[in-house]
Amino acid sequence: MSKKISKIINEWVPEKSKVIDFGCGDGSLLKELTESKDILGYGVEINDRKIEECIAKGVSVIKQDIDKGINEFKSSNFDISIMARSIQCLKEPSLALNRMLKLSKRCVVTLPNLGYWKCRLNLAFGKMPVTPDLPSSWHETDNIHLCTINDFEALCKVENIIIKDKVFLNSKGKKSKIAGISSNLVAVEGVYLLEKK
């Protein structure tokens, strides 16, 4: 995860909160949040090698396929749940979103933007997009539910999910300055803070 994204998430996560990170990878984000915000964090991860890295860092981790179990944690009263760059890999992204917002009042979602102009250019030439942010070809990628930023926001609307805050990142990993309609063209990644109505 880029430093920029973890910095944005850091701003949204309250001090001493209870956090669950779906698809936590090697546990870097949770480790960082523990140090900066004194959170109580739990990661959910399916890859054994990454789980090992979490444990080496002292990050609590649960081996679990996110597609199969978000609901299991609903008794734990989380303050905030995070799903960074994983939602597009899930079989049922909207179900996952709703379930995350059941186990915590707020959630952070980051996702790659298929509306980014380079992706569109790829498609214009009749090819599935392969960019620095989406480096795998169509038959190798885990991203089975890619969408554009506009698509994602439309889904939030349908599902009665409030976008409390959002940041778009450009290809240099910096906050995109161009707002409005063109962000769907310029942003490579959307970072959202969501809440259920």
Add this chain to the structure above:
Amino acid sequence: MKIETKLISFPEGIVLKSGDKLDSFDLMVETYGELNELKTNAVLVCHAFSGNHIAAGKKDDVTGWWNQIIGPDKAINTNDYFVVCCNNLGGCSGSSGPISINPKTNKVYGSGFPQVSVYDWVASQKMLMDKLNIPYWHMVLGGSLGGMQALQWSIAYPDKIKKAGIFAAAAKSSTQNIAMNEVARESIRKDQNFHNGNYIDHGVIPKNGIKTARMLGHITYLSEEHMDSRFGRKFQDNDTKVNQGVDFEVENYLQYKGKKFSEIFDANTYILMTKAMDGYDAAEGLSSLNDALNSVTAQLLIIGFYSDWLYPPERGKEIQIAAMNNNIKSSYVVLKGEHGHDSFLFHNERYAKIIRKFLES
């Protein structure tokens, strides 16, 4: 690796959970490595139902039950940690148990040895900790019934344990676990040499009962896949058959293992240990496991194995969820492990690394 084996006496005795009292008792203890100056590196390893104090090392033809995990530069590195293991109260490897002499009567306890429980084992291990001048355990860990003890340690003595490793275990035995154990116990009780548990007085041993019980137990410890790949439907070689009634390799294996076990294990201990396992419920007297973990401060590492159908990974998950509900730092890992329930005994690279990293983190 420095290994010390000693019998430690507790003349002060212990009042058991049942209310029964042992006026005095002994624990057979083995330690590996050395306690550091600050006494911060002590690790307690708890054995499963048929284990004993010999957890590591190799002596003559005896190999420690967790020798693949404990030793110099192994997952539990004895260059860094001082590892303690004792034969549980009621066992038959040197600690006070049914084959010991009752100091009151100067006769063998036999069936008169009181029923002990996981709670009593943990209480006696706490007494052992004090006697060894250990201020707290850096970690308590074990598999199966040993994992139950590790869990109970974290509940009973939250300020005496920093980390707990609960492997291939559960917060309570399932109905199926109890049922399997009852069949095993019944085969022992129905052995004509059992004499209501007082077989030593009669100068006999109910070996056939123990053997059958162990054969059943063995099946539950292995996975179907493991048995299939190891034995398949292969026939036993005529020259190595334990008896002429044997056709398949798997039969021969069970016969051999059962017989060997019946020569070293005590029938009353078998009954007592399985009863302790069946009887354990971390949430006993409480409305839920959540309440049971209320006071836990230790970090937990819960490991399950996909091929374990006796204590399947979901049972560990229950502990994990309850731990999260209580804001306990806790990790839950499920690993491949090909040996079914017994997987916790064997080295596999990922398993060893996870234990080591958790211990050191």
